[in-house]
Amino acid sequence: MTVLVSPPAILDSAEVGSDEALSILQGALAGADDGELFLERSESESLVFDDGRLKSAAYDATEGFGLRVVAGETAGYAHANEISGPALRRAADSAALARAGYAGVSAESPVATNRKLYDEVDPLASPAFSDKIALLAEIDAWARARDPRVVQVSASLVGEHRQIEILRGDGRQMRDMRPLVRLNVSVTVEKDGKRESASSGAGGRAGFETWIAPARWQAQIDEALRQALVNLEAVDCPAGEMDVVLGAGWPGVLLHEAIGHGFEGDFHRKGSSAFNDKMGKRVAAPGVTVVDDGSIAGRRGSLTIDDEGTPTSRTVLIEDGIMVGLMHDRLSARQLGARATGNGRRQSFAHMPMPRMTNTFMEAGKDRKADMIASTKRGLYAANFGGGQVDITNGKFVFQCTEAYLIEDGKITAPVRGATLIGDGATALTRIEMIGDDFEFDPGVGVCGKAGQGVPVGIGQPSLKMGGLTVGGTAV
Known part of the structure; x- marks a missing residue:
């Protein structure tokens, strides 16, 4: 089941509110040409099933901001992984050095858009962790049964859920929820003491369900196996x-x-x-x-x-x-x-x-x-x-x-x-x-x-x- 998510805005759940963040940003951008406050909250997960066992499972979560001030050819940038008023003020003071002695004309904000190129889906939420491991084990077994020359299989699932927000000096806020997934399969074959390997992968901005249907991963195994067998005969x-x-x-x-x-x-x-x-x-x-x-x-x-x-x-x-x-x-x-x-x-x-x-x-x-x-x-x-x-x-x-x-x-x-x-x-x-x-x-x-x-x-x-x-x- 695809899990759609719409988490709260980053500033709404941070130690600094939108009004205070905007005030700090506007102070940093006074007299500059361009700039923004970029906020990010992301989670990622990586599972690797290698040689018949779960070799690694990694989870990472990050949160932070970057504040940029652009004055002519010069850009000042400061970032921190703490979204708070004091951290924003320190970053603003540092980035604002780019406009020392400069007086420009503030650029217009980017045009707005209502389109959405992908759903607000969280690949880490579905399927469950245990189901992902079971899938990788099934991929391993299916690949080994596909051809007696298969001697090693490695399969991995990587998912990312990234939330970004952009605050402009004129008060405009932009938000994007970015899913990203990838399934990769590598196969090693052996014949007469000679080994060759090949891999195949697929992914995109969607939930895992789009890419882990049996027809999808079986096609990837077949492609990796085909390439590896071709290379066995290469001159x-x-x-x-x-x-x-x-x-x-x-x-x-x-x-x-x-x-x-x-x-x-x-x-x-x-x-x-x-x-x-x-x-x-x-x-x-x-x-x-x-x-x-x-x-x-x-x-x-x-x-x-x-x-x-x-x-x-x-x-x-x-x-x-x-x-x-x-x-x-x-x-x-x-x-x-x-x-x-x-x-x-x-x-x-x-x-x-x-x-x-x-x-x-x-x-x-x-x-x-x-x-x-x-x-x-x-x-x-x-x-x-x-x-x-x-x-x-x-x-x-x-x-x-x-x-x-x-x-x-x-x-x-x-x-x-x-x-x-x-x-x-x-x-x-x-x-x-x-x-x-x-x-x-x-x-x-x-x-x-x-x-x-x-x-x-x-x-x-x-x-x-x-x-x-x-x-x-x-x-x-």
Whole structure:
């Protein structure tokens, strides 16, 4: 049963009331351009069932606030995990140092919204703790019975219930209740003394009931098992320049990392993006349209409002190969003469907001994946990715493929191990030759790191054919 919750406002149950908090905030913001009081109360739970037993069970609860004062290019920020009048006053005195000798014009508050992209559901309340453990045990047993080559199974459930409130200097209060869940399954198989592992996960902004139906978790086991068995038969990957076909969905992580950060407004404000001075110019092959959209109901990267109170929106970054937009928080928008796009995000009350991606994806084209494969004489089909490294300032990337196959004479042949894709985002975008009609989002597992802050994100793309990428391999 889904448990809907509507807890009291944070300030209503804190040691300081709304009127006192507003008075303190207004004093700190006098003469500043912008700022807010951000309050957060969150609970999270993580259960890991590994090798036939409950390996760990963790619960965490946090509460606190962050007070920000923005004056021109300077931002003062102070935070505490005690929501009280004295703590707020100390934070206000510290943050207000940012406006010393400054007299600005207070910015207008974000526009209001009545929409809700997810229910006020508490994933920690339902199902019961014992039922979650029983489910993980059932997943373990079912996976082991699925194939005699399965030698190890790990399954985890992670849930979070986050309540945020934003108080503006004009007295406006904004509130958002954010559920987030994820189920992950990892399978290890063995054959002739050789072992391989693979994993599959799924989640989003909903209660656990959405993701723990038998059809859901059984599909995840089957996917993890399929990948692990494929890798048992893999041969070493050859290295060199070759055409690459990317699968739909999760391989969009390459798009996210290699170009996404380069479209965040703070990097353009600082002049450190590989896409500086490219607005209105061609940066990708014709037909390539890339969007960031935090307003898609239930998606992992979605937010009803961002962490400054701005409603999230659909922001087109690249349209038919032309750079047309950026992702902004309020600060980068004001300094670049644009509008805030609802991309101001922070990991917690202890962090200042900054422009961050939400759900970033490339829209579908008209080509069939089968035609991409058939048109490739020698190449690589990269079906799934693992980790990677990216230099945000120049877009250079290295990504490891967790599932990949050789393409020979227009046909998928042997699976390969040790394949990596090497290149830079700006060049890779121009080498897209075919765009699939099979768009998919990732299953809901993405986490994006930037400046020491991690936030949940969504990614997606159709299948793509890219010409002349550098493939790193292990074949000698």
